[in-house]
Amino acid sequence: MSNREYDYLFKLVIIGNSGVGKSALLLRFADDTFSENYITTIGVDFRFKSLKVDNKGLKLQIWDTAGQERFRTITNAYYKGADAIVIVYDTTCQQSFDDIEKFWLNEIESYAEKNAELLLLGNKSDLNAKQVQSERVQEYAQKRNMVFFETSAKTADGVEEAFKKIAIKLMAKRDQLVQDKKNKRKQQRQSSTSSQRTEESLTTSDRKQEDEQKNVNLWSAKSTEKEQETQQCQC
Template identity: 70%
Template sequence: MIKEYDYLFKLVIIGNSGVGKSSLLLRFADDQFSESYLTTIGVDFRFRTLPIDGKNVKLQIWDTAGQERFRTITSAYYKGADGIVMVYDVTQGQSFDDIDKFWLHEVESYGEKNVQLLIIGNKNDLDEQKAVETSKAEEYCKSHNMLFMECSAKTADHVNNAFLELSRKLMAKKDASQPSKSTNTTQGVQQQSQARGQSNTNTSQSNKLSANTSNQKKQKDGGCC
């Protein structure tokens, strides 16, 4: 059976309730937006396959509830995640502060050791209401080695770009963790060469042993005066 993808990555979206996590996922996965606000109960997920640099990248994206009463449920989904997307609302300073106060500690407690992090500042279409300066968020992400993007689920601004950038980062990490085909081929040739060399050495030793045995036999048969 032919696989429909070259890469498969699990992503988890986290952040305070009401920052637009579900809206971002709906925009990215289905290119839709709803003005009505529906709270996620527990977790939800969607798939999307992207063509990136000639490869098909399949993303399994889990949308988690932001309310505290669901934390014991949602934290279990961090396990095995290749990337975690932390979302804040650019018009709500507290939602950004909580990334450092709470969400990052959640990731450190339950996430994989080398999980890739992306912070998204959602609702950047509400520029006049902006409470978190872009430069502040950029500096924070840079100091913590995280990817950063400001987006708008409503207008679709930079939503695709955010997930594309994260996917490319994950592809690079995946490729770096696996030996290249050329390396495997070289190692295979070296092993075959070593095996042939060992075989030739054994044959040579066998021939020398046979010759010595033959000489000893001739000397014995010839006798001595």
């Protein structure tokens, strides 16, 4: 690791209908706690979570947004600068999944960064009254280029694994971006060096041609002088 306490800093925003368990997931992942009684989030809340992956330090800034419509004008501002959007639905509520396509993806397209990664979480997987089938969601996630996990904030199943998965993807994306910038700078330096060499080569060629022309002029002048001397001798 570098002198800082982390090598990567990523911003994540959690969205989804009210009551799907967004706050429970955040507290389970960030603090490893769970409560049956949660107060509905008003506006936004956030937590920091530090972890280590492949000997690299990661710091995640995770924002939990209110699902109620009356708070959406407030929460929309928090999409800006997010590296990943975490979309949560309730596996026991079909409506919460249907609203992803009907509403939440439009919010993402309108307010989130164009290259933000998407993590889709089906929460409350510990409950038996399942309404949303895993196979259907898996196909949907693949079409939408989302990372998909079923999770339970109550039992902690899949929670840490899901956030680590998206963090690893963000790390790889950041590393590739850095490498692309290095390659671009390298190409620019090579192009600049090549142009300089071409210019130097042309300058050398010009000098050579100039010297050759001087030699021709000198030879021509000497020939003229010799002819004049010959003519004078004949006289």
